[in-house]
Amino acid sequence: MPMNPDLEKERQGGTFDVEQLTHILDGGRDKTLKRHFLEQEVLKDPVFRGPDTRFLSREELFGELLRKHVAVIKKTQELSIDDINEASTIYSAAMNNNVGPLTLHSVAFVAPLDLMADDEQKKKWLIPAKKYEIIGCYAQTELGHGSFIRGLETRADYDVNTQQFVLNTPTETAIKWWVGGCVAVGDIGPKFGFGGVDNGYLCLNNxxxxxxNLLAKTGKVLEDGTYVKPENPKVVYGSMLGIRAALPKVGAYNLSKAVTIAIRYSCVRHQSEIKPGCGEPQVLDYQTQQHKLFPLLATAYAFHTVGVWMLDFHSTVMNEINEGHYHRLAEDHVLAAGLKAVINWKTHEGIEICRFSCGGHGYSLASSLPVIYVNHVANSTAEGETVILLLQTAVYLMKCVIDLEQGTPLDPSVAYLDQSxxxxxxxxxxxxMHSLLKAIQFRSKKFTEYVSSFVKKELMATGNQQLAFNKHKVILVECAKAHTEAVIMNAFVTKVDEILQSNPSVGKVLSLLCQIYGVTEILAHSGDYIQYEYLRKIDLDNIQDQLFKLYTYIRPEAVLLVDAFDFHDEVLKSILGRxxxxxxENMFKWAKASPFNKQDQGTFRKYIQQLKQAKL
Amino acid sequence: MPMNPDLEKERQGGTFDVEQLTHILDGGRDKTLKRHFLEQEVLKDPVFRGPDTRFLSREELFGELLRKHVAVIKKTQELSIDDINEASTIYSAAMNNNVGPLTLHSVAFVAPLDLMADDEQKKKWLIPAKKYEIIGCYAQTELGHGSFIRGLETRADYDVNTQQFVLNTPTETAIKWWVGGCVAVGDIGPKFGFGGVDNGYLCLNNxxxxxxNLLAKTGKVLEDGTYVKPENPKVVYGSMLGIRAALPKVGAYNLSKAVTIAIRYSCVRHQSEIKPGCGEPQVLDYQTQQHKLFPLLATAYAFHTVGVWMLDFHSTVMNEINEGHYHRLAEDHVLAAGLKAVINWKTHEGIEICRFSCGGHGYSLASSLPVIYVNHVANSTAEGETVILLLQTAVYLMKCVIDLEQGTPLDPSVAYLDQSxxxxxxxxxxxxMHSLLKAIQFRSKKFTEYVSSFVKKELMATGNQQLAFNKHKVILVECAKAHTEAVIMNAFVTKVDEILQSNPSVGKVLSLLCQIYGVTEILAHSGDYIQYEYLRKIDLDNIQDQLFKLYTYIRPEAVLLVDAFDFHDEVLKSILGRxxxxxxENMFKWAKASPFNKQDQGTFRKYIQQLKQAKL
Structure with missing residues (x-):
């Protein structure tokens, strides 16, 4: 099929080499090539073809995704893929925007076995689990309890005589719920998304x-029932951080998909008139459309950058822990918590803005934006609820203020709190972008000091830290968000500085995006900057102007910037984002293929007939 | 089933009479009683029972909703219901959170026939359409064009010889799409929501x-092809406003449902600890949860109030038009546009916040929040896209500035622009609340003046109004939002003042909600108030404190305030919101009833077997 002339023209413009930017995003040219190779391995294999999942019922969807997920596992094995990024390339190419039924087996069953089982247990379970000879699930959440682990009600009583744990569900609220990846136990019913995952329930009766069977690498229970604590309890804690540390990049990935669809479609779509008689412009030429999409384009790049940075940071910390060094674990935990919370929240809001920016057609599953949305939003609740994670970040920031007062040095990611x-x-x-970063850091510092003074005052009055925190939870959350934005902007600016050295033309475009990200963040909190007397009214007016100017600079680069994400059409699976x-033409084809158009209309006719005969 | 003790306790508190507030919301005690009677008529009739629609495939859902919609029409007829509110009570009780397949027939086929057909045409089509002997659809949007009506490409060429219009779809982009309520033509495929509506496509070939057949009450085409304009073209324009003027109240209705579910569940749900050892508090006791939900509770009341006000205003204007007075049509149009845009946008954001506030269980269809969301979000695009409607409001505001300069009196809803x-x-x-209203009006006035000065400057430079507008579209949109907020707050304050007279205890609680609404709006734009030097830092700090205090006042009234919306459990259809x-207990029952738990697991086992045998 020929290229749409509008997109063709967009791709002739631009000031940088798209391929080079793709290589940067992938982490090097060889990685891009490997990704392409793996995608092709999936796309050329007929086993991965099947019905359009958007036309399937819940039951059909589960079956089809299970079939494909099995094929993904076999293909990964066949190609001897070990690397997690490479494995997820195969997965994404096969599953499109869906979540596969066996995902939780790897993430929440195999991974903990690897980290927490002793050598004998690994032989018994880890090896067969990796071969899928046994398939596991993860049963933590109960009907009545999620985030508050201490509140879980399921009982495991140790019977010394038989040396067994006796598991029971003592109350209704103790029923295990949202059990991830269970295959034979009860399903909890249909959800917003995740139709491919059979989240289950589980009742235990003796x-x-x-x-x-208790994983015993670190802590264990002796024959007489004595519990032996792990040498360093932080090990267990550290091991749970893996998924959370990976989720910022997942947010970036989903937002990049949505932005790609919306920006391409906004160049294909023509509507209304700016100058009467001069024809209908591409909708991306409207300032309102740019204002919806360019900050999100910048955000997708910012999130990708900080997502990669977070994974590197976490991997370094895990290596240090394996060598017995725990000093960066708290920072790792807090960074993952804050970034996971902020990025996934802003991503779900962003996906919906992208969907709205496609007008009515965004509401059609042909766009795939609803599918991306419903499967993404789970990330703001699962693996750490947004507010709870931000409160953890805030508690750490409050501790930083005390450390500062006591002259204790701060972790690198919060070192700016000690700057004047x-x-x-x-x-x-x-x-x-450096001045914008400084402003964002300034606000975070001020906010931290401000909130800390409130909490201290309350603490003096009540003597109870929990109560003091509860009375200021809303501003504590805002404080954590402000800090997380400083972390994101810092990672983005640092990376763009680096790219400006190695690839000036790419670096220059990214620095425009970085400015858009920073200005948008500052304008969203303009009141704070004036109240803290860091900026003046004229400064805000000026950066408002700057923002609109930046939009005009980004406009001719926009399609190239989403092309650089390099989503294969079969991965994106969006007719609007082709x-x-x-x-x-393809929307029309897709609609005609909808099973609704092929089914027997007899029942419908019957009801209408009833109506016509009712003599109303 | 006994009452949950937490909710029982909540209902023993409170300072006002729930029933009296329900009567106020319904518009009088007799209306509440009639509503209850009609709901019971539906709920006791077995024809309205059927499978849980959340378990159905798209095809099954359409069939079931069509069956029910036919029953709704018969029931409405049987009970001789004429009033639109009463008819929609029957509809809501039967359809729960779904949209019925025949909705568009009434709204977009019967209504225009009524308004635009001449007497002979009415005999021919309106009468049989009302009896459902013919069923119509509405085919305006095309694949390539929606909001920009002049850009539609479908041709209707008049053939003088046969006195016929010859209809053609000349290009792919001219294919009629999103055709609402068509029964026999092609379906455009699955959507985010609206599974019960078979939006169709339509290609025309001679x-x-x-x-x-051209509706001829106002304009017409003569035998020789001459087009005769309507005496007053505004008539046609006015007739299209009906749906739009009704949509603010629809937004209020959907947000009220979501808030009811979230607040009730937040009182049933216990989690974590504030004081160690003192047990787990209800999650509504957390300030962060109050900060999510109480502004939305206030918003639901604000939107209901202004929604009712808008319908009254529109109905008055329509009556005036029937008597030949058109002077309030522009104001009616602009009010409906701004309110429809702002209310539906804030409602969809609000529903999602309610869903997130229910944690993981909000993601389950058992909560019904995903169903309410996907069926509501269409309202931000259909019947006038948000940004386009706000730009229409902004254009009117720009005209007001010129009117002011020329001494032309302003319409009542913008009269505050002339105040100092x-x-x-x-x-x-x-x-x-009066001071808060004044502040919100002040901001709107300042914003209008500010934006107007920019547009004028640009207009002087380019001489082209369209260009001048496009360069400032983003701030024009913000300006329209600021004005619309002033309209909402004004309607809310006026109504609460009235209730304070007639029912002080109810009025007092509503005035707290009104303050929450106003403070939240002001804090969201704190930068503007300081920049315009209307407020000082200390003022903002004080109203921030006030907001948290207001939360503690509303906390014991919260369940009663959602009870007053008086949603029957069968209308709400949410297990979390019972x-x-x-x-x-009911989530567990529901999950066990899920068809997924009953289907043959053979296929799934087969795939898993393949995996186990694959010798990975």
């Missing part, structure tokens, strides 16, 4: 489990 | 339609 910030120079309408821009 | 506002008195932490609070 289920007996041998003592040595004077009122900024007057801003023109071309504020560089690389060739042939949107309308 | 379809011939007699000349006198001096810097506010210093605010303590108990700012009354009146009796028996959440967990």
């Amino acid at each position: 289920v007996r489990i041998p003592r040595d 910030f004077s009122k900024s120079e007057q801003w023109c309408s071309d504020v560089d 690389y060739d821009g042939q949107v309308y | 379809v011939r339609i007699p000349r006198d 506002f001096s810097k506010s008195e210093q605010w303590c932490s108990d700012v009354d 009146y009796d609070g028996q959440v967990y």
